[in-house]
Amino acid sequence: MLILLNLLSGVALLVWGSHIVRTGILRVLGADLRTALGRSTGSRLRAFGSGVLVTSLVQSSNATAVIVTSFAAQGLLPLTSGLAIMLGADVGTALMARVLTLDLSWLSPILVLMGVPLFLTRKQTRIGQAGRTAIGLGLILLALHLIVEAAQPMMQGAGVRVMFGALTGDTMLDALVGAAFAVISYSSLAAVLLTATLASSGVISLKVALCLVIGANLGSGLLALSGTLAQNAAARRLALGSLVFKLAGALLILPFASLLARGLPVLIGNPREAVVGFHLIYNTLRCCACLALIDPVARICSRLLPDVPAQNGEFRALHLDAAALSTPSLALANAAREVLRIGDIVGTMLGNVAELIHHNNLAKARETARMDDDVDQLYAAVKGYLARISREQLDEVESRRWTDIIALTINLEHAGDIIERIVGDIEEKKIAHRLSFSEEGLGELEDLHARLVSNLQLGLSVFLNNDLRCAERLLAEKERFRDLERLYSYAHLDRLAGQTLRSIETSALHLDMISDMKRLNSLFCSTAYPVLDAAGALHDTRLRKRVLDTLHAPE
Structure with missing residues (x-):
């Protein structure tokens, strides 16, 4: 029981560290990031690149989705450009997963020691928020180290093996579990990092890990869609289009999960590297392929969610007659x-x-x-x-x-x-x-x-x-x-x-x-x-x- 509690506390610390990094970056560079996204509407490739860049900084495709959907809701961003940014965000979060799974455990104490005094002494300044971000990065690296240590003796416990054994049968069930964890933790990045760590410790098989990663991508799409339910049709169309791309990729790749689980170890021996490498390659190929499908998906989303005149006109423009x-x-x-x-x-x-x-x-x-x-x-x-x-x-x-x-x-x-x-x-x-x-x-x-x-x-x-x-x-x-x-x-x-x-x-x-x-x-x-x-x-x-x-x- 103590081993399981140690593992869960490591997971909680990982989620909390991701949250601190996301909020810290947004407080320091939020206005600049919004400006960068707002200026990227002229070209799809530029929009895609800005999505990669912004998400790499905030380490959260969900945070990027919140910014982009708010632009769409105000009519400041075309649907096609917004979809390109969302595709870039998926690649950005995969890149950050690759960076954070490097052996950076030595960096964790340095980041925390530097970040704490900066944050405590200068909370309301940009430097203080930069210190907050350093603390979050340090906690992420520390959490990954704790998860590895907690997972080492887990395979010796029969109860733990039974619990994780439930994830070794059904491909669709494993994907749904990954989606659920991404939604609960509000971070697909945390879900991928945890999955890679558990796979490297032998707690879950490589096939299960791949399914969990695919499910985590779906979970981030569900988060974006749920966040736009209270917004207008323009914002919901953007979130729906992003989810359609993720769902299509999942349906195409899940039937080959067993084949990929057998083939990946030939190319990448370390299970942790294999999971993160798959996540990066999968998202990059899927998003690049989807760039060519933005127009038809945008048309489908527009038909499914047409603009509806607001029923309550109290705070919408009443006098701006285009005629x-x-x-x-x-x-x-x-x-x-x-x-x-x-x-x-x-x-x-x-x-x-x-x-x-x-x-x-x-x-x-x-x-x-x-x-x-x-x-x-x-x-x-x-x-x-x-x-x-x-x-x-x-x-x-x-x-x-x-x-x-x-x-x-x-x-x-x-x-x-x-x-x-x-x-x-x-x-x-x-x-x-x-x-x-x-x-x-x-x-x-x-x-x-x-x-x-x-x-x-x-x-x-x-x-x-x-x-x-x-x-x-x-x-x-x-x-x-x-x-x-x-x-x-x-x-x-x-x-x-x-x-x-x-x-x-x-x-x-x-x-x-x-x-x-x-x-x-x-x-x-x-x-x-x-x-x-x-x-x-x-x-x-x-x-x-x-x-x-x-x-x-x-x-």
């Missing part, structure tokens, strides 16, 4: 109306923040964070719509309006991201620990929040009406907010010096929120500048005097 694109003035009016809807969503998110400042409402926090997805969806729709308007047909006024619309769209999308971060900080630092702000701190946050709401509405009004007086007022409000941010930060530091308990408990969150609110206010007030610039008032001394008079006027 109006031939009339630039009408198209710009449509885009402006849609941007105002984005402003309404941001306003709702901002209103929810007020409740979260007072109450520890976890459900409200998560719903508010989810609303940022609605902002992102409308942002992508407006941006794509504006890109389709012919700039050559725009006169000077319309061209300026086009620029104002895209600028406000970008600013509101950034505002949604900042509010999502504020809500995440509140959930992590306040709700999770059941804390509350001091009365003085709560009053300061309430004041800044009320000004934010007012300035958002004023900024949208300036965007809509181009009113010069409102633009001047908005610029004055920006200056006043900046002064209050500095004043309230100093007041908070004074409370810390006075050893106010609630201020100490929520200090980091309080200061971060004030800083984030200042950034939000700058974004909301940015609509004033185009109006002032168009009126030639940015360098007007009389304007500066009016702004100063407004700034210092009693409230």
Whole structure:
């Protein structure tokens, strides 16, 4: 029993190490990897190569699938390019399996010793997350070593032989077991590494190991498909196409599992090397062959999962009429109306923040964070719509309006991201620990929040009406907010010096929120500048005097 527990703990450590590496790489290079995938749509070979590269870095085809399907869901990635990336991801995870099965046990303590101090001392930096990744790699190598040691005496136990003997009969059953383990561990890489280690220890036969590897590939396809069930048809089509390729490869190769198990030892004597080599060769040949079948598979998936109009139109684009694109003035009016809807969503998110400042409402926090997805969806729709308007047909006024619309769209999308971060900080630092702000701190946050709401509405009004007086007022409000941010930060530091308990408990969150609110206010007030610039008032001394008079006027 102790031997089995040691083996299972090694497996758990292997899965945990894979998770740490995946999350660490995504936190360090997540934005760069998304950019690399997003720019690879021009060529299938380039898309395939980017899939190999990104998956080799994150060591998880599932992580790549999450990124790619999110692009597809937003209409940013064609189905054919997405399928090419997914095929490259399968080759990337096979390459990493080959690297990790090299004799690198000596590297494990070095990685852990280097990673732990980096992560503990600089958690919130890229260097700290790189240390986290090093810890994960060290744990993977350590887990493989522990599994080998635990498996050595296993063949002497009759009970253990009976348990693993169940995997020596049916080819399809073995493949299903491999798929199940990949799904449970959320890592086909972990499943392949475990299989190779068990085969090298003689716990399972080579034929069983090959079937488990094929099943692990199927499991990664099932994971990708299950992850898109709540998304739109475009994302599900991509995951379905990837699963079709994996299923076709499994059906073709499984009948030859016995023949391969007899032939591979002639070429590769070490069972562990044979399993990993088979995994790499199988995925490479399958994926290269499937590149030629992307178009027919894409057509089949499109027929099986056609686009369905959304039943709930609350957060989908309502005003972006494609028929109006031939009339630039009408198209710009449509885009402006849609941007105002984005402003309404941001306003709702901002209103929810007020409740979260007072109450520890976890459900409200998560719903508010989810609303940022609605902002992102409308942002992508407006941006794509504006890109389709012919700039050559725009006169000077319309061209300026086009620029104002895209600028406000970008600013509101950034505002949604900042509010999502504020809500995440509140959930992590306040709700999770059941804390509350001091009365003085709560009053300061309430004041800044009320000004934010007012300035958002004023900024949208300036965007809509181009009113010069409102633009001047908005610029004055920006200056006043900046002064209050500095004043309230100093007041908070004074409370810390006075050893106010609630201020100490929520200090980091309080200061971060004030800083984030200042950034939000700058974004909301940015609509004033185009109006002032168009009126030639940015360098007007009389304007500066009016702004100063407004700034210092009693409230």
